[in-house]
Amino acid sequence: MASEGTKENPWKLKTPPMTSEYEMYKDVKDDKEVIICVVGKTTLLYDARCLTDLQTMLKEHGDWMDLGSADEQKPAKDGTVEAWGRSENNPVGGWYGLKKGLRGRFGMYVPPLMEKLGLAEVTHEAKNNKMRAK
Template identity: 60%
Template sequence: MAGSGTESDPWVLRTPPGSSEYTMYRDGDQIVCMVGSTRLTYQARAIDDLHEWLRQQGGWVLLGAADEQKPATEGTVEAWGRSESNPVGGWYGTRKGYRGRFGMYLPPLLEELGMVELEHNPRNNRVRALAQA
């Protein structure tokens, strides 16, 4: 595993298509995602909550990454990450204006942690929970 998930030793990840590198680290109850100089933050509980939701889906789920200002396609990881029916009742992203892209940045972290299988195609990638994580 690349990095230990701290600010001084972050996880070094790549987007599902492999086109961009970014880092993530845990800071208390948040996951900080640094994409270049852009800082996104997500609730840390998203790691376990997303894994559990994917387990419940029982198969492949489209990522559906979208910026906060754009609608998310129903049934995707992105839509679930902002849905009122998820465990936090809405956005896992915590910084208004930068709450989207959940479907782009969280699944590679779960893959790094050994919790999911993730496709790495140029587009329309999917993710599924591993049986035991």
């Protein structure tokens, strides 16, 4: 059996409120390591370095941080994981989402993977979820 986190054996995850299921796996696209996120018939791509960069930022933050998930076309609430995932001040200087038009929702789909990998804790309320580094 393929190791978990591959196209053949993706991580099976649920959104922070535990209402929707989706899958993620690592791959290489255009010589860049990426995380592919499959939600229903929609596929999103994230720069794989987001996992270590986000954990580092959360450790420096030192406390719970709101997820603040938002679509690319909507502004992200300041001080949230979503805002950091698109900020010019993060380590990649902008979006970790790589698929134009679908670069948002960083605060929805990346935190559960971080939790699965043991890199962070995530709350699972109906709304206003948060995360912190482990």
